[in-house]
Amino acid sequence: MSDRAYEDACLAWRSSLTTLLGDTSLLARWQERRYQFAHRVGALLTEAHADSSVTVGPVLYGVFASGAGLCYVGQTQEAERRLRDLPVGESHHLANTVPPEVWERVVVIRWPLLLSEAPVSEQMEVEAMGSAVCGLALEHMLQVATAPPLNSRRRRTSGEWQPRNLSQSRSRGAIHSQRIPELSRLTLDAWKALSETEVPKGTAVVASKVGRVVYPSTLHEPRHS
Template identity: 90%
Template sequence: MDDLLRQVPVSDQVHEDAYRAWRSSLTTLLGDASLLSWWQERRYQFAHRVGALLTEARADCSVTVGPVLYGVFASGAGLCYVGQTQEAERRLRDLPVGESHHLANTVPPEVWERVVVIRWPLLLSEAPASEQMEVEAMGSAVCGLALEHTLQVATTPPLNSRRRRTSGDWQPRNLTRSRSRGAIHSQRIPELSRLTLAAWKALAEAEAPKGAAVVASEVGRVVFPSTLHEPRCT
């Protein structure tokens, strides 16, 4: 690791200093077995709270279940990752914990600015009948992949735009030239894609309400984990 750090250009000294400060902080937080237990409890408590806000029923929105698109934003970096799932009730709870998902390993939930969730099946009634038939024919799983691809192309989140290589580095992904199932089928649902992007934009640009951590719409919600560091945010 020290060899890697020595390769960092002088112009990136601020990043190296921040990395060393991060490691030093973790060393302090994990100073003994009791501190490790405290750290584990605190991190899970925060992640569990974020997961609950993403999924549980509220006065202004029903429980989040079934197929959804979701995206995680961090302060500074902006939109980091876009994904989809057919089991929101499980996947969105796992997301901040890091179980079955890599995102929290790179971008910890404590620094997430917002998480946008779109329940895209609720938009189907506004799509043309021809596209509703296309969705029925391709199935929910494939449609979710198609909408995920469309959203990734439109927003270019950095963690979707590269893939790990066995050589230990990263390879850029050209999302516009993808031949994945989602890319191939995305052209079948242009109006549903437009509706989804419009719903996404509305929540992605929503302001965090004072004293609260969630904004709901008819087809989704946006959760602001950043506000949970403030007192009395629900």
Template identity: 80%
Template sequence: MDDLSEQARATEQVHEDAYDAWRSSLATLLGDAALLARWQERRYRFAHRVGALLTEAHGAGSVTKGPVLYGVFAAGAGLCYVGQTQEAERRLRDLPVGESHHLANTVPPEVWERVVVIRWPLLLSGAPVPEQTEVEDMGAAVCGLALEHTLQVATAPPLNSRRRRTSGDWRPRNLTQSRSRGAVHAQRIPELRRLLLAAWQTLSEVEAPAGEAIAVTDVGRVVFPSMLHKMHGG
């Protein structure tokens, strides 16, 4: 028991030291008005590059727009967050900037290892006709929520697994017992869910092409911010 306590204290100290080093580094980077401007420009330049790779046409891949599911991985932590949008062309550009999305505030894009994007409507042709009719009946917005719920339950990303509370702390979310619209409607599309999880597994394991920070497939793309940072810096 003492050994476990000692290990916990050591882990906590490492965390505190890293946090202090982070604050100290920021104090240096924001040391005066000119440095602040330089920091702002550098961060936006990198975020803009990531956003462009997530959305713009690349090689045989067309512009990413409309409904998608996406997931962000960081080195060490692995999959951090799973989300969905009906406006990929806007939402994915904003994702690394963080102006209307909380993710980049907690996990900066400079430490993202990969971002997986699935254009789930492209999976529909592989689903049975009755399920295609179900999707048409429920609409793309509700289907996107259903698929998002499916993926969150299957992968349990830490940033989707808790909610902030007004008291300043967090409470766990029991995704498997959710009665949200997505959870309720997910049961209507079992084969589409299976196709989604198979596509997710494939894209999650894609390697970055030599000299590239993006891999494009027939149902989506994988962007590698960590590779982009190595190639171009911040």
């Protein structure tokens, strides 16, 4: 995209928002519409669906946008709360940069369900390091493997962005990720299988035994002619 086309797109975005927020009644309507959509996405990410049980506890998750692809990879120990909040954006920056209305899909991996397939030695490692640290370790592994752009830079106080070399990180997750190579492989395989799942037309959720893929893009109402 040329600089001119980019600036024109930004102008069109601002112009649309100015129209949508034209008075107090339109502001209320916009607030309601956005929250209703985010709430529906959060419900799809967490509630029981067909043969998939309620999503609770530790998970890894990744958000894909149409065009940009995988934007962000994260982890939480409280999926039942964090995944509902993710599209709302009240305690997470992602929705401020990439609104849920343009999310193409969200992949969720319940990594503890893979533990039984890992070697006993790694199961003991996970028990020793604890679920929270293991979640950080798997998050680091997945970020290195996929290089999502919103994880690959950090904000600076100057108002600019600084690249992050994830492979050279000395964070807790990076340090402990070396202790669980087989669990990391199992997790990455599960991630690839779900992230590459072909979605049947009109389907909002596709589940597997260790996670699910949610397609917010299927929730949009058809345009009126």
